[in-house]
Amino acid sequence: MKCKRRIGVHTSIAGGISLSLQRAHELGCKTIQIFSHNPRTWNLKQIEPVEVVRFKEWRSKFDISPVFIHASYLINIASGNQELRDKSITLLSLELDIADQIGAEYVILHPGSSSGEDKDISLKRAIASLTEVSKIKRWKTKILIENTSGKSGDISSSFNDISKIIASLPEYLIGGICLDTCHAFTAGYDISTEAAIKKTVYELKKYTGLNMIKLIHLNDSKGNAGSGLDRHEHIGLGKIGIKGLETFINHPSFRYIPIILETPKKKPGDDPENIAKVLNMINRQQ
Ligand SMILES: [Zn+2]
Numbered sequence: 639m640k641c642k643r644r645i646g647v648h649t650s651i652a653g654g655i656s657l658s659l660q661r662a663h664e665l666g667c668k669t670i671q672i673f674s675h676n677p678r679t680w681n682l683k684q685i686e687p688v689e690v691v692r693f694k695e696w697r698s699k700f701d702i703s704p705v706f707i708h709a710s711y712l713i714n715i716a717s718g719n720q721e722l723r724d725k726s727i728t729l730l731s732l733e734l735d736i737a738d739q740i741g742a743e744y745v746i747l748h749p750g751s752s753s754g755e756d757k758d759i760s761l762k763r764a765i766a767s768l769t770e771v772s773k774i775k776r777w778k779t780k781i782l783i784e785n786t787s788g789k790s791g792d793i794s795s796s797f798n799d800i801s802k803i804i805a806s807l808p809e810y811l812i813g814g815i816c817l818d819t820c821h822a823f824t825a826g827y828d829i830s831t832e833a834a835i836k837k838t839v840y841e842l843k844k845y846t847g848l849n850m851i852k853l854i855h856l857n858d859s860k861g862n863a864g865s866g867l868d869r870h871e872h873i874g875l876g877k878i879g880i881k882g883l884e885t886f887i888n889h890p891s892f893r894y895i896p897i898i899l900e901t902p903k904k905k906p907g908d909d910p911e912n913i914a915k916v917l918n919m920i921n922r923q924q
């Protein structure tokens with residue numbers, strides 16, 4: 639991949655966590671996002687020491703950096719159910735342990751959902767949970783808060799709410815924001831035209847500051863702007879479209895931010911095709 643920008647895709651860890659690096663390398667990726675374990679189970683298996691060594695070795699051999707771990711989908715630190723909240727705090731801290739072990743820079747977290755309760759109460763509860771996590775220990779790995787799609791119950795789809803979470807927590811725990819283009823779009827931050835992008839960037843600047851964005855999840859959207867629908871689409875085939883995505887990732891403030899694709903993987907050619915489109919989007923603007 640002839641491109642200075644760090645581009646990667648969410649990559650499978652099937653067969654062992656280090657194999658993800660080989661898969662990423664074969665696709666020409668220079669950054670990676672993985673799950674630390676099956677994201678639909680609470681059981682987190684420890685990683686064999688030999689795997690940890692191999693992961694670090696291959697990572698430097700293939701020049702893959704940063705490494706992002708996407709936290710389990712089961713985690714809901716905003717939950718009003720005490721048992722679920724406790725389990726979520728424990729699992730999140732275990733994810734951070736694994737991230738530290740393999741030297742991942744960031745763990746990406748959706749701050750959870752309110753499941754019918756008042757949003758502000760849930761937001762405060764998410765902050766309290768993260769405060770608890772911050773007291774367990776100090777990890778080298780930091781958490782990135784991901785903006786969510788705006789579906790009912792979401793507590794982190796508005797930049798203002800994300801800024802409240804970040805402002806309430808220590809810097810040694812929270813490293814910044816992972817901005818998902820599909821989620822932003824369906825949460826009402828249009829990025830399909832230059833004028834809309836200007837407005838969205840202004841909102842980001844106003845609430846979170848642009849320097850807080852450490853990763854772009856580059857996904858097109860099956861749903862319309864403001865629809866709240868969390869359905870990712872192949873680059874250029876969704877409602878945002880090539881022009882909007884191209885303008886967005888090449889915005890002067892985002893030029894050097896790593897990109898991870900979470901586009902559908904239905905057939906083997908899907909990842910290479912989406913990566914090729916992103917490379918064209920970047921090269922056209924240089
Ligand atoms: Zn996510």
Ligand SMILES: [Zn+2]
Nearest residue numbers: 784818855900
């Ligand atoms: Zn995402």
